[in-house]
Amino acid sequence: MAAKVRSKFVCQNCGSSYPQWLGQCTQCKEWNTLVEEVVDRVEEKRGTPASVKGRHPVPVAIEAIPAQDGPRIALSDGEFARVLGGGLVPGSITLLGGEPGIGKSTLLLQTALRNPHLKTLYVSGEESEHQVKMRAERLGNSSSEWRVASGESGGRAHAPDSPLATLPSNCYVLTETNTQNIFKHIDALQPGLVVIDSVQTLHTAVLDASPGSVGQVRECTAELMRFAKTTGIPMVLIGHITKDGFIAGPKVLEHMVDCVLQFEGDRDHAYRLLRPLKNRFGSTNELGIYEMQGSGLAEVEDPSQVLLGRREERPSGVVVAATMEGMRPLLIEVQALVSSAVYGTPQRSSTGFDLRRLNMLLAVMEKRCGFRLGQKDVFLNLAGGFRVEEPAIDLAVVCAVLSSNADIAVPMDSCFAGEVGLTGEIRPVTRTEQRIAEAAKLGFARIFVPKGTKGIAPVKGIEVVQVGQVSEVLSHLFG
Ligand code: TYD
Numbered sequence: 001m002a003a004k005v006r007s008k009f010v011c012q013n014c015g016s017s018y019p020q021w022l023g024q025c026t027q028c029k030e031w032n033t034l035v036e037e038v039v040d041r042v043e044e045k046r047g048t049p050a051s052v053k054g055r056h057p058v059p060v061a062i063e064a065i066p067a068q069d070g071p072r073i074a075l076s077d078g079e080f081a082r083v084l085g086g087g088l089v090p091g092s093i094t095l096l097g098g099e100p101g102i103g104k105s106t107l108l109l110q111t112a113l114r115n116p117h118l119k120t121l122y123v124s125g126e127e128s129e130h131q132v133k134m135r136a137e138r139l140g141n142s143s144s145e146w147r148v149a150s151g152e153s154g155g156r157a158h159a160p161d162s163p164l165a166t167l168p169s170n171c172y173v174l175t176e177t178n179t180q181n182i183f184k185h186i187d188a189l190q191p192g193l194v195v196i197d198s199v200q201t202l203h204t205a206v207l208d209a210s211p212g213s214v215g216q217v218r219e220c221t222a223e224l225m226r227f228a229k230t231t232g233i234p235m236v237l238i239g240h241i242t243k244d245g246f247i248a249g250p251k252v253l254e255h256m257v258d259c260v261l262q263f264e265g266d267r268d269h270a271y272r273l274l275r276p277l278k279n280r281f282g283s284t285n286e287l288g289i290y291e292m293q294g295s296g297l298a299e300v301e302d303p304s305q306v307l308l309g310r311r312e313e314r315p316s317g318v319v320v321a322a323t324m325e326g327m328r329p330l331l332i333e334v335q336a337l338v339s340s341a342v343y344g345t346p347q348r349s350s351t352g353f354d355l356r357r358l359n360m361l362l363a364v365m366e367k368r369c370g371f372r373l374g375q376k377d378v379f380l381n382l383a384g385g386f387r388v389e390e391p392a393i394d395l396a397v398v399c400a401v402l403s404s405n406a407d408i409a410v411p412m413d414s415c416f417a418g419e420v421g422l423t424g425e426i427r428p429v430t431r432t433e434q435r436i437a438e439a440a441k442l443g444f445a446r447i448f449v450p451k452g453t454k455g456i457a458p459v460k461g462i463e464v465v466q467v468g469q470v471s472e473v474l475s476h477l478f479g
């Protein structure tokens with residue numbers, strides 16, 4: 001008997017479903033986001049994996065459960081492995097989110113190519129086999145391991161379509177978007193890692209909705225989840241982030257998967273950050289830093305070194321902040337430019353730092369330190385396209401603005417860490433010792449930290465100045 005076709009209306013923003021159409025989603029209050037999706041015999045077709053059939057879980061004492069902390073799968077990419085918490089966990093599902101063009105496909109293809117011990121199935125719903133191959137050749141070109149002797153071929157490294165003897169044989173490419181077919185190929189190939197590029201292109205026969213809709217993305221992910229858990233094959237899914245920053249439109253996927261990694265960075269700059277938003281097997285305080293090069297993503301082991309560059313002298317308005325990105329100390333250059341407003345209303349613009357917070361700091365400088373910034377244009381910029389959310393960068397922002405305003409350079413050998421409060425007080429920050437150690441390592445002679453920071457052991461070669469008020473810092477710097 002043919003099952004009755006049922007349909008429901010799903011909000012494309014938050015994933016709530018309704019039996020009938022509404023103009024506004026009552027959950028997230030967005031307008032015109034409900035889309036009809038046909039729910040076609042979901043329960044029957046979904047099926048149960050053979051291994052799960054007939055199994056009825058019973059309560060088990062926690063001490064009686066055998067420990068199953070199997071070995072993690074090592075990855076040659078140190079940054080990726082660290083962000084995952086020390087390698088891939090068998091049977092885990094990881095979602096890699098990021099804006100289009102940021103380098104998600106590059107990161108995962110290069111993971112597939114550079115781990116010869118790992119048989120990888122790269123499922124591409126977005127690019128053809130040829131496109132994937134072209135990218136692989138580009139990635140392979142730079143790696144000395146597989147570089148062909150390009151010198152002899154008259155400067156041309158590879159003839160197009162010539163079989164690249166040096167590309168590793170462990171990576172398989174599949175251009176398929178139907179989940180049931182993908183599972184068949186996985187069963188036949190038995191890979192050690194499956195990459196899905198991207199989850200928005202998948203569709204399952206169970207649902208009639210179009211690929212990319214909330215229902216499809218959710219149902220496909222659920223299928224992949226069940227498959228990964230029963231087979232023990234780890235999977236990494238790529239998910240595009242929409243304008244408003246949600247992974248796959250709604251946040252629904254984040255709850256389902258084991259790890260959510262976000263790949264971010266400014267497309268005009270070469271640096272990319274890999275940040276764990278959720279990790280069932282490790283800390284979310286890790287951070288991976290890459291540089292996008294002509295031949296793929298290169299790990300950046302000492303980011304502060306790269307970000308600070310080498311300067312003979314520092315102009316006014318440029319200050320170094322000792323920030324933390326997760327667990328990693330990161331010294332970063334803050335640049336400010338203050339000039340008289342040309343138009344009636346002064347302009348405030350900020351790259352890499354919250355504009356509202358900048359406005360607040362300007363108000364503090366005006367009210368508590370007596371600087372007349374009300375009629376000034378203020379521009380703020382962080383080096384390398386980085387974004388810093390941490391409040392410990394406040395003090396450096398204040399110093400950069402005041403330095404530019406007075407046109408007096410801040411000594412090159414100083415750096416800053418401290419949150420600035422509304423009364424102009426400098427408030428404690430986390431992990432001060434790590435910041436001091438990093439500054440000392442990079443050759444700074446002086447670091448300004450909040451007053452009352454306890455337990456700071458003296459570090460050789462660096463003077464630690466404890467300051468309680470913005471005005472104290474100013475008298476240190478500008479006399
Ligand atoms: P891609 O991985 O396709 O992004 P996503 O999958 O997140 O949409 O990355 C695309 C960008 O990366 C593209 O603009 C070109 C650049 N790129 C390099 O600079 N070097 C390289 O070796 C590769 C493969 C890409």
Ligand code: MG
Binds near residue numbers: 101104105106126197
């Ligand atoms: Mg891509």
